[in-house]
Amino acid sequence: MTMTSNSFAIDVSVTMIETIPLARKTNWFSCRITQSFLLTIPPSVGYEQNPLSLYYCYEVEGSTENLKKCIxxxxxxxxxxxxxxxxxxxxxxxxxxxxVSPFMDMLGNWSIKTKAPEDNLFLSISVRHPKLGDYFTATLTAKRIASPEADHALFFWLMPHKVAVWIYWHALKLWWKGVPFIQHPRYSNLAYRQEASIRDRQCCQAFAQDTQNHLPLEGSDSDYVKDENGRNRCFTWRDAKWPWS
Incomplete structure (x- = not known):
């Protein structure tokens, strides 16, 4: 197999928004989530493009708020x-x-790590593949800056559009380099979501502090991995709106 090397960096502006604590809306947590923040790219002129959004979820322990989980x-x-x-x-x-990418199959696992955002923000996602090893890494590094509310729309003006252009431009470059195109698995394997959930049972660490014993999957639109205390690690799939809808 021929390996193709490719790297790129893009400048992007993101915002951090305080949200309703997600513990009020989900049963994903065994801890008491008291505050949550959403890291995202806000829509601009009716267009939305967010390949990845993150919720940072905090729990109060004494007088200290600690980052406990992320979604x-x-x-x-x-x-x-x-x-x-x-x-x-x-x-x-x-x-x-x-x-996510037409140049990667579904066999990889995502190794994810981040830190509580302060003046600086860091996020890393690496793909661990059973045959190709650690063959892809994406990182996000950001620095907090003041953005007056009056200039908010101008600050993020056309940012979603720029992200979309960058994504398709680099996809075109990979295609031009001869990287094989991989069809979406839904056209050949209708059980790909269930298979992902089963594979996640083998590498799940989200509730390792509670138990190593996970029970079988349940649910329809969402596939759950439940531990013996009833806590969930789950994938929830749903349709995404068209970017300009």
Whole structure:
């Protein structure tokens, strides 16, 4: 197999928004989540493009707020799919649940780690493949800056459009280099979501502090891995809106 090397960097502006604590809306947590923040790219002139949004979820311990869990929301715009899942911010290994790139198969696992955002923000996602090893890494590094509310729309003006152009431009470059195109698995394997959930049972670390014993999957639109105390690590799939809808 011939390996193709490719690297690129893009400048992007993101925002951090305080949200309703997600413990009020989900049963994903065994801890008491009291504050949560959403890292995302806001829509601009009616267009939305967010390949990845992150919820940072905090728990109060005494007088200190500690980052306990994160929720990732991954979208593959060309196919109109979105998946959400819980992970440990320090480090976690997630079975790949979504066909994100037409140049990668579904066999890899995502190694994810981040830190509580302060003046600086860091996020790293690496793909661990059973045959290709650690063959892809994406990082996000950001620095907090003041953005007056009056200039908010101008600050993020056309940012989603720029992200979309960058994504398709680099996809074109990979195609031009001869990287094989991989079809979405839904056209050949209708059970790809269930298979991702089963693989995640083998590498799930999100609830390692509670138990290593996970019970069988349950659910329909969402596939759950439940521990013996009833806590969930789950993938939740749903349709994503068209970017300008």
């Amino acid at each position: 990732a929301e991954v979208t593959n715009t060309p196919w109109g799919e979105r998946v959400s899942f819980l992970f440990n911010p320090n480090t976690d290994l997630i079975a790949k649940p979504l066909h």
